[in-house]
Amino acid sequence: MTQPSADLPKTYDPQEVETRWYTFWEAQGFFLPNLAEQAPPFAIMIPPPNVTGTLHMGHAFQDTLMDVLTRYHRMRGAKTLWQPGSDHAGIATQMVVERQLEQEGSSRHDLGRAEFINRVWQWKETSGNVIGTQLRRLGASCDWSRERFTMDEGLSRAVTQVFVRLFNEDLIYRGQRLVNWDPVLHTAISDLEVESEEEDGHLWHFRYPLADGSDHLTVATTRPETMLGDQAVAVHPEDERYTHLVGKQVHLPLAERPIPVVADDHVDPEFGSGCVKITPAHDFNDYQMGQRHDLTLLNIFTEDARINHNAPAAYQGLDRFKARERVVAEMDAAGLLASVEDHRLMVPRGDRTGTVIEPFLTDQWFVQVGPLARPAIEAVERGDIRFVPDNWAKTYYEWMYNLEDWCISRQIWWGHRVPVWYCAECDGDHLTLHGLGNLGEGGTPNQLAAHGVALVEAINQAEHIHVGSNATPIVPGTEDERPQRCPNCGSDKLIQDPDVLDTWFSSALWPFSTLGWPEDTEELRTFYPTTVLVTGFDIIFFWVARMIMMGCKFMNNVPFEEVYVHGLVRDSEGNKMSKSKGNVLDPLDLIDGIDLESLVEKRTSALMQPDKAKAVETMTRKEFPEGIPAFGADALRFTFASLATMGRDIKFDLGRIEGYRNFSTKLWNAARFNFMHVSQPPEAPAGRTWPDRWIVSRLQRTEAEVADAMAAYRFNDAGHAVYDFIWHAYCDWYLELAKPALQGDDPQAAEGTRFTMIRVLEAGLRLLHPFMPFVTEEIWQRAAPLAGCEGATIMRQPYPAADEALIDAEAEADYAWLEAFVGALRSIRGEMNINPYQAIPVLVRGGDERDRQRIANHRPFIDALARPERIDWLGQDAEAPQAAAELVGELQILVPLEGLIDLEAELQRLDKELEKVAGDLAGSRKKLGNPDFTDKAPAEVVAREREKLAEFEERYNQLRGQRDRLSGLQE
RNA sequence: GGGCGGUUAGCUCAGAGGUAAGAGCGCCGGUUUUACACACCGGAGGUCACAAGUUCGAUCCUUGUACCGCCCACCA
16 A cells, blocks of 8 residues: 655645556556446546547546546446547548658558558557556546557447448448548548638639630639539529520630530629539539539549549649649630639638648448437437537537538548448459559459459459449448358459548447447446536537437437537637647646746747747747746646636636645645644544534535536536635634644643544545545545545545535634634734734724623634734723724724824725725615615515615714724824 | 627636625735745725616626627538
């Protein structure tokens, strides 16, 4: 068993403590749920980070919230699973490894498919999943024994199952469609992976001559190069300028072929000339119009967006942007360029490569989402899934009602390969094998056979296989991994579809695939549906919606009951953090610290535009002149929890984390104080003093507050309640109130105080543990035995729950009185600049019997906290000396001025106070003078207002009298 | 074009139809007291973006305006 050091240093050193405890927890298996336990389940699936990724602030934020929830529910007795894992991140990972190969002067094509995939696995084993280590540093209490990877055998089987079942239900189909094509990656991507930004461009106006040479039409385009694929010119059917031309032909320049003029509602007569060129194979709108008018789909691009053989010879092989220049130049030369104007337009770019995406005509696999969407929408409507905050449900509906079919095939190598085969014999003409190495150039199976090439060998060697639209898919039977023979001809020469599935296809299954589906496992029965999903709004469409669809489809139940949607972590200026902007903070640097030079180096090395390095450096040096100190994981976690307010982005500033680092130190020192006074378990006292009863009462209130806040995912409120309790109630007041007894000469009183002091500390540690797991464990290990607790770890102790019976109104009233009394004296001291250690004589007057008793009973506390020299009662009519005065209820507290206080200063102070009370008084009178208020407002509100008025009046008169006496004496 | 969110103390943010709007940081003044200067004590600081409406009462509800931000959408 790990033990905290016997002599606690003055300041808490998180680094050593944190790693020590994490190792212990993990080794002891404290993170694993006990399936045999009779307890309600609580499960959270981690949104699987990319295996290529490192922990950024967004992760750290999100994972902190998940861990707070996990630890909280675990301590509350739930059978708790936080399921960790990572995502194979097809495109991202493939890019990482390809970049490596590039540095070695190689490429994936040099390696071939099988070898390349090998290489990726190798990379994954050695350097993948850095995040796992980082999560541990953060304190994440995931069940690492159940860690999953989306390409694990089990998860891959789930992918195949899902694909085959959807395919057999016609919910997955293959089709030739216009898709978003990334010419750098040579793959299709989904709509969601395209990010459109407004950019500066031009609008070119071209003249297309009529075929009969009589006139011309002017069309406007932002993409001149696509004209090589134009199939028509469209005008609005009611546009009188052009109706007579509909049905005629224009001559398409450069391509030198005739195309028709068609009429279509979609054309906006107000825009440009009111004529639109139609390129059905290269624009989504034009594709639609092409369908309506039965136009040919003429593709003029290659896979890397060069001009292909369908265009005039002079253009073939040209890059799209070069082709654009050339088209413009030639049109201009031919006198057909009418004008050019500047134009802002939305440019679609790939979210990974940043390259301009092309609408491109290819064969792809799609999920028909309509039938899947309906139950998923209903699940949220019915309340089976609740979004927190609930406005996100609207965003969800909005998207779900407008779903387009989901393109799930990707032309990359790293990922789950589409579980579809084709028969080389039956489909001998529809399959083309490319890059066969020494077997030759390639060709269809039939052609290869004609040349005497062994098909199986060719299949194995093919670097790329093209599957024609008419090929017949063969999918595995439900239990099989792959079909052995063609069901049609019995041939075993089957060729697998070359595409892999969108990464999100497998992540959509995460909530059940990680629990063992399609097997009916105990974990699945126990933890599905999971309790809550914690995620950012940015992946509601990518991931959340798809999990709901898949869960409803394959589990007949929602994947989670609640979705907590958090905001984005931004820098202190409110900018999105990004490496290319050089404004990122690494959560690990906040935990362990980093010196300025390293920080500057780190931030300037990953810039997109290297010329910004100077600015980034200046900014960094200004913001972090001393670098970043090691705040510790606890401080970082508490900061995130405190900033986690509903549906709002958070700006991360160092002041906040510094404050919470201080909080951990504060707690540390409160513990040191305890250990100074408590060395063995104190005896339970026969009766408790009022400060003891008060702090216990206050603890119950805090516990209730935390429970309410946690139930509503109000992490900030929960954190604040604990903070306020520990710092302001326990440290500032309770420990100060404990000192007289601890240092006094009544051993029984001291023992009773020790008893309460250590037990409240212990409860406070448990209360705080989900937020600050490390420092609480470190202290708890030592405090627990003294507080009569047993156990190997705080993280498996029961979470403190409020006990109504321990709420003590009387003790709370005593405390409130004392706080006011002491506060009054401190305020006089503070404002009159009296040294805190100079004893001051105090006179009291007025008040009631209760006040008398309290002054007598609480005298030791008053002495300790306010240091009066003596307290004397003054008769109601007795002449008071010149004095500074405060009021506690009706009790007047006077501090004689003589030798202590400046009369002028006290008069000013009184005037200020009088002014304030006069304002309150007037407000209250006005309110009560309004018959509408007294008649219509609820009786209790009116009654409370009357009480208030009486108080104000009393207070005002007292202050007035004091002021008059003082100024009278002055004259 | 549609939708969503924001505007409260110098800064970062909480907040509820009804006392006198809060916290942390920062600021000002005081204190090295035997847990803690990463501390303690006292204090200053807000027309709750603007306008109208509902109400006995609005900073909170409604509508509108302004500014900021985000998401979605096919105007070439």
